[in-house]
Amino acid sequence: MSNTEIISKAYDILSGKWLRVLFPFFIVALIPNLYQPSVNYSPPIYLAFISLFASGPMIYGGSLLALKILRGEDFNFEMIFSGFNHFIKTLLLYVSFILIIIAGFILLVIPGIYFSLKYSMCFFALVENPELSIGEALQKSSDLMKEDKWKLFLLYLLYFLIVIAGFITLIGWLWAFPLIYVSNAIFYEYLKNKQQTNKAE
Numbered sequence: 001m002s003n004t005e006i007i008s009k010a011y012d013i014l015s016g017k018w019l020r021v022l023f024p025f026f027i028v029a030l031i032p033n034l035y036q037p038s039v040n041y042s043p044p045i046y047l048a049f050i051s052l053f054a055s056g057p058m059i060y061g062g063s064l065l066a067l068k069i070l071r072g073e074d075f076n077f078e079m080i081f082s083g084f085n086h087f088i089k090t091l092l093l094y095v096s097f098i099l100i101i102i103a104g105f106i107l108l109v110i111p112g113i114y115f116s117l118k119y120s121m122c123f124f125a126l127v128e129n130p131e132l133s134i135g136e137a138l139q140k141s142s143d144l145m146k147e148d149k150w151k152l153f154l155l156y157l158l159y160f161l162i163v164i165a166g167f168i169t170l171i172g173w174l175w176a177f178p179l180i181y182v183s184n185a186i187f188y189e190y191l192k193n194k195q196q197t198n199k200a201e
Contacts, residue, residue, distance in 0.1 A: 001190050003155045007162075010182040013070060018175065021069065024080045025177040028062035031055050056094030057083030063123045066178075066185035086130055093122060093134050100138075117149040118142050124188040144191040155187065 001009075014021065032055040035048035060083030068075040083090040097119055105112030118141065125140035126132055132140065145152065159180050166173030 001186075003151065003158055006155065006183050006186045006190070007158060007179065009186055010179050013182055014178055017069065018178070020075075021065075021178040022174050024065060024077050025062060025181055026174060028058050028065075028080050028181070029177045031058045052095075053091060056090035056092070057081070057087055059083070059094065059123050060086065060090045060127060062181050063185070064127045066181040067124065067127060067188075069178075069182055070185045070189065086126075089126070089130075089134065090123075093126060093137055096134055096138065097122060113153070114149065117152050118145050120152060120184075121145060121188050121191065124185065144188070144195060148191060148194075152187065155183070159183075 032051055034051040035043055037043055058080060061080035064082050065075055065079045068079065100119060101112050101116045103112075104115040119138050121141035121144050122137045125144070126137045129137075129140075159176070162179065163173055163176045166176045
């Protein structure tokens with residue numbers, strides 16, 4: 001499956017559901033980006049704490065919602081908060097993920113990108129197997145991504161173009177968030193199917 005086919009499939013799946021998914025995925029995307037200091041602006045420090053402690057649970061919830069939509073199962077707004085039922089684990093997974101990426105960027109930019117791709121599926125893995133430990137979720141992602149880091153990197157570039165196009169249209173970026181999350185869910189399913197096929201051979 002090509003990256004354009006993944007995005008096209010996500011768009012088709014979301015057809016008729018946009019009004020139900022725009023706000024939930026906007027909230028999921030907002031939380032990790034609440035604290036964005038700049039040269040001319042220093043946001044309140046409490047936003048940093050909200051972002052730190054809520055990002056893991058919200059990403060978990062967004063991943064769950066995306067998988068439900070992909071599989072044609074019932075879904076609702078409250079699902080984005082489901083990660084708070086696994087608060088400690090989702091928090092620690094998020095912090096571990098971020099620290100690994102930061103360490104990679106400190107070494108050089110390329111290792112940071114490499115690690116972000118390698119462990120990108122850890123929340124989907126945890127959603128499907130909530131009993132996994134932090135290390136097991138990261139390892140599951142690593143196993144799935146063994147041969148497809150470049151493919152995901154190119155998919156991320158397409159996401160970037162979609163977001164830019166959305167900002168040009170002023171409000172179109174709202175549609176980008178559910179499209180990206182469901183596309184990631186499709187990519188996750190693609191990786192799982194590929195892994196199962198390879199094992200069968």
